[in-house]
Amino acid sequence: MKLRRSLIALLSALLLYPVSSGIAATERGYLEPVIDRGMAFPILRTDWYSVINFRNDWHAPRMRFINGRWRQVGIHEGNDIFAEPGTPIVAIVPGRIERVGWTFYSGWRVGVRDGGGRYWFYAHMRRYAPDVEVGASVDSGDRLGEVGNTGYGADPGHHDEFPAHLHVGIQEPDGRWSNPYPLIKDLYKASVKGL
Secondary structure (H helix, E strand, O other), X not given: OHHHHHHHHHHHHHHHXXXXXXXXXXXXXXXOOOEEOOEEOOEOOXXXXXXXXXXXXXXXXXXXXXXXXXXXXXXXXXXXXXXXXOOEEEOOOOEEEEEEEEEOOOEEEEEEEOOOOOEEEEEEEEEEOOOOOOOOEEOOOOEEEEEEOEOOOOOOOOEOOOOOEEEEEEEOOOOOEEOOHHHHHHHHHHHHHOO
């Protein structure tokens, strides 16, 4: 029983905190993105043990503690992919960067508009890749930034309100948001098979 609790504590620490090896995440052995049908899974996989975890959390309630009570402030219009802080985030599809910057809930975020008019939303980043700027073109698999836990604060840079993850959202040309989970799941399977 004691060993089991120790293993659970170790796995929890790996899920919530970066590995303290003294090596920056961008220096570790990240694998090249696998492009499948012109798209890439948005989190780079590694040649070392790393945690990537996601489930279908589309339309899950979003709660905030307001005036001493938990209140629903909206629904989740995307999919969260949990990974270690600093893990590289890449563009799922080719397009043009339309938005870069801070928002209260999303923290540091990047928005990419593809050729068909869909808007691809990447949120809670720790930092951006050096060449990420409004108007720049990206291809599938190009680096956009790093996994973080920014957001839920008015001051740019606010972080640590939740575990590190990437929020992926897809807005259709008509303005409605669609569930990215089926696509994310397929792209993850392709990234595993493609290695």
